[in-house]
Amino acid sequence: MSVDSKNSSITPGTDKEPKSSKQKRARVTRQQLMASARAIFARDGFQNARIEDIAAKAGKTRGAFYANFKDKEDVFFQIFEEALDRDMAALRPILQNVSTLEERLHVLAEYLCKLGKDRQRMLLIAEFKMYAIRHPRRRKRLADLHAMMCLRCSLPEIDELLPEYKLQNTTQRRTNSLAMGAIMEGLSVNQLFDPGSLSDDDVVRFLTICLREKLLPGHSSIIPNEAPLFHSFSSIESAPQNAL
Numbered sequence: 014m015s016v017d018s019k020n021s022s023i024t025p026g027t028d029k030e031p032k033s034s035k036q037k038r039a040r041v042t043r044q045q046l047m048a049s050a051r052a053i054f055a056r057d058g059f060q061n062a063r064i065e066d067i068a069a070k071a072g073k074t075r076g077a078f079y080a081n082f083k084d085k086e087d088v089f090f091q092i093f094e095e096a097l098d099r100d101m102a103a104l105r106p107i108l109q110n111v112s113t114l115e116e117r118l119h120v121l122a123e124y125l126c127k128l129g130k131d132r133q134r135m136l137l138i139a140e141f142k143m144y145a146i147r148h149p150r151r152r153k154r155l156a157d158l159h160a161m162m163c164l165r166c167s168l169p170e171i172d173e174l175l176p177e178y179k180l181q182n183t184t185q186r187r188t189n190s191l192a193m194g195a196i197m198e199g200l201s202v203n204q205l206f207d208p209g210s211l212s213d214d215d216v217v218r219f220l221t222i223c224l225r226e227k228l229l230p231g232h233s234s235i236i237p238n239e240a241p242l243f244h245s246f247s248s249i250e251s252a253p254q255n256a257l
Contacts, residue, residue: 043081045071047095050088055133059085059140060147089141090158096134100124122220125193126213129201138198160187189227196223 049071053062062085068078082088104124111120129135145155200216 039081042071042073042077046073046078046081047088047092050085051092051133051137054089054140055136059089059137059144086155089137092137093159100128118221118224119217122217122224125197125220126200126216129197129204129216132205135198135201135205139202160191192227193220193223196220 046067050062050067053067053070057063057066064075064078064085067088068075071077078088082091104121107120107124108117111117141155145152197220200211200219204211204216
């Protein structure tokens with residue numbers, strides 16, 4: 014029997030299967046499960062999503078799921094981390110074509126607007142946060158993990174986009190990153206809820222203002238047609254509690 018015929022008779026999953034083939038199959042299985050989880054979470058909600066349904070949609074078993082992930086929270090964070098890595102890889106070449114601070118802020122605002130139009134992604138984030146809110150004992154842990162993941166994945170690219178951002182300490186970076194994420198998600202949800210109520214140009218303009226104010230407070234420069242919105246934000250922040 015020839016070498017080729019011997020290799021062709023190797024059964025996938027056996028000890029004789031080449032290590033590279035096993036690794037490739039494992040990566041494919043993991044990606045299939047993650048894609049299935051995204052769809053199930055968006056369809057059924059994070060809390061109601063069942064591991065059996067995630068595995069079945071991917072054509073896998075519960076055992077295959079648990080061989081790759083500890084639980085639903087684990088697969089969510091893996092999905093989220095992969096998405097952030099993909100975002101940063103896509104953003105880096107775009108940054109190479111801009112030079113001024115205003116251009117960099119505008120590029121980031123445009124990219125955030127684009128991310129906000131991903132319906133499945135926005136549903137996934139909203140569902141997970143609602144799950145955490147409904148489970149107070151787990152909320153703090155989940156919120157801390159979410160915040161640290163955002164911070165860890167975004168720092169190198171944010172520093173590249175906005176060198177001035179390096180002047181902020183870790184606490185400031187974390188607070189501002191979470192604030193910008195919340196603003197982006199809020200605008201996105203309203204666009205998805207009421208299409209046409211906010212144009213992409215509106216969203217980009219609002220995000221640019223917020224980026225300038227929250228990420229670079231020492232570099233705020235009011236553009237005339239943006240001044241009313243900026244001042245409304247400032248008046249709300251400075252108003253006494255009993256005036257709201």
